[in-house]
Amino acid sequence: MKSISILAAAGIALLSSTAAFAGDVRIMWYSDGVEGQVFKDLIAKFQKDNPDIKVTVDEVAYSTIKEQLPVQLAAGNGPDIARVTNLKSLSQYWLDLTPYLKDAEFWKKNYGDQLDWMRPDGSNIIPGFMTQITLTGGFINKTLFDQAGVAVPGEKATWDEWVAASAKVAKSQQVPYAFAIDRSGHRITGPAISYGANYIGKDGMPAPLDDAAKKYLTQLIKWNADGVSDKDVWVSASGTTYKPAADDFINAQVVMYYAGSWQIPNFMTKIGTNFDWVAIGSPCGPAACTGMPGGAGLVAMKDTKNPKDVAKVMDFLASTPIAKEFAERTLFLPSNKEVVAGGLDFKTDNKFAKEALNTFVKATTTTAPEALKLPGWKWSDTYYGALVSRVGQAMAGEMTADEAFKRIDSDIAEKVKAAK
Amino acid sequence: MKANGLLSASQSVLMAVVSRVMGIVDVPLRYLQRKAGQNGMAAFFLAPNMAIFAVFVLVPFVINFVYSLTGGSAIFLSERSFVGAEQYREIFACGNYLDPNTCKQDVFWIAAGNTAAFVVLQVSLMIVAALITALILNREIIGRGFWRAVFFFPVLLSPVVTGLIWRWIFQRQGVLNAVMQGLGLEPHDWLTERNSAFFASIGVSIWAHVGFYTLILLAGLQAIPKDLYEAAQMDGTSRSRVFWRITLPLLMPNLIVVLVLALIRAVQIFDEAFVLTHGGPGTSTMYLVQYIYETGFASELRNPGLAAAASILMGAVLVVLTLVQMAASRRSEKKGAR
Structure with missing residues (x-):
């Protein structure tokens, strides 16, 4: 009985590592500095308001994003969302969030200048947004x-x-x-x-x-x-x-x-x-x-099993107050036009x-x-x-x-x- | 006495369970033997092993070979185009095989040359180091168990840990340069100078694996009958003559095993060297497995077909080495029988 339980647990663990359950959103994230902690704080806020969606943040090295993510995507085993810098060359793997977003016009208005950086040539999809402009x-x-x-x-x-x-x-x-x-x-x-x-x-x-x-x-x-x-x-x-x-x-x-x-x-x-x-x-x-x-963009993956939940997470992270908090706490230059227009109060005393x-x-x-x-x-x-x-x-x-x-x-x- | 009683009780329980299980499987096995015959039963018992071999070795090998006949950067075979021997032609497109710069896939030939040089130097130095260590550890020295553990300990480390430790030692602001400066010596760029980076990768690899081969040789040394040494001593034979005439010939079967295992492992060098030098400076420590990894997975535009072709060629080298091992083992066994 005990061995059956162990086998069952191992099976569940294996399944959870390779396939998403409904309500699960897996994010692959790399950090240059302190932004990983800020991002996790923001995700915690999202979780508080959306307990039905379980968001998991996998923090990885930048080299993993550069070298392993492309292979995972090609094999159809990628995360649901990832923070990526080689946005254009992998654009065939991105999901068009347009039908799932609360207000696609908000995205086009505020993030439209960089959407071509992450779209396949000639396409008009909305795959994600830039977390920062560099x-x-x-x-x-x-x-x-x-x-x-x-x-x-x-x-x-x-x-x-x-x-x-x-x-x-x-x-x-x-x-x-x-x-x-x-x-x-x-x-x-x-x-x-x-x-x-x-x-x-x-x-x-x-x-x-x-x-x-x-x-x-x-x-x-x-x-x-x-x-x-x-x-x-x-x-x-x-x-x-x-x-x-x-x-x-x-x-x-x-x-x-x-x-x-x-x-x-x-x-x-x-x-x-x-x-x-x-x-x-x-x-x-x-x-x-x-x-x-350049910069890093947060993009959704075409292979996700939960596009609606993914879009909900993306809507939250791209929203003006959250993008503003992220920029002010990480000291990154924002790409959201409303945030730029409203001015920023970078949280630092460091001259x-x-x-x-x-x-x-x-x-x-x-x-x-x-x-x-x-x-x-x-x-x-x-x-x-x-x-x-x-x-x-x-x-x-x-x-x-x-x-x-x-x-x-x-x-x-x-x-x-x-x-x- | 009580312990023995308990042991007997547990043994009895165990025997009862075994006999019960055997009783259950006996009937179908007898039936199977009647139907399949003796050879069929052999195949039946070999089947699980053969299935594991097929799933984890044979099928991946065949898939890899098929990949080597396809082109493009897609991962799934269904999305890849058949190009025949094009990837092999790419690799062998050379003006002069001894000058990688004349080859279309110059980095493959640089990696092959580096691997060959690494194998020759690392294996010969490793065997000498393992032999010396085994000879020392076979003597009645103080703390022999401790020293045996010390030499074996690096074998237990993950190759990534090994590479990182030595990177911290060799890097510009590393431990080695700090010690050298402390002694009034000029610091050296160990990992950015071609020769020193190459020899560093050899040294680290020897450090990481010598304990394993020492253990094999130590077992061989301990199997040599003591009376041979006593007879030699009585005859007044010099120490060096004892080594060349008794120790080395009787240790030869173990040395052959060590040689072949070390050769195969050296051809496959990747993890600790990759962490230590990242293949640099330039490509001077890029070995074949790193080339395959970079071509298939890490470059900006992947070429899994080319990587598969390179790995098939490397596999062919390993097959040759394995055949050499088998031939050498057989020869050694025959000599022993005589």
């Missing part, structure tokens, strides 16, 4: 600049000027590296566009790497070879592995760090008052001073965080049109993946920059061919 940009350790007596470059300073100034600081303060940039194709694309790069061909398909992109990437490889940029980030990994340099910046191991607005709450929590950290926006290249827009938020809001005005197109472009992730793996190999000395450029073009062409 913009890539740099941060510096101002304390190190002050201690070194090096002037902080001005607003229109170029990449070369920023890296040169950071190198002076690093040398003076015996910091291992002057500069770090995340191991990510998205991250290096802002600077590449500042140099004049354009990835999209006239036919809307991926264009071969242009001279401007090659010029920036050559410079990036050289900074790495010269020991100016943080080798640990790009060289100590292979393939398309994503690797942030945030911990090196937090531990004052680099002077300047190029990441994005999503790091503000992380730095506020982890750096605290250990040193003065300042957001600098995006350094300039010959063509622009642009960062890359560095407040100044950084203002810097990023200001930097949105200099975002290049080429950068604005990429979040809604189907081939962005293919391009980013080829850039990361081959530039990483060139930095490790396995191939020359020219060989890497040829491989990037052939890798992208091959993937386009394979997708047909």
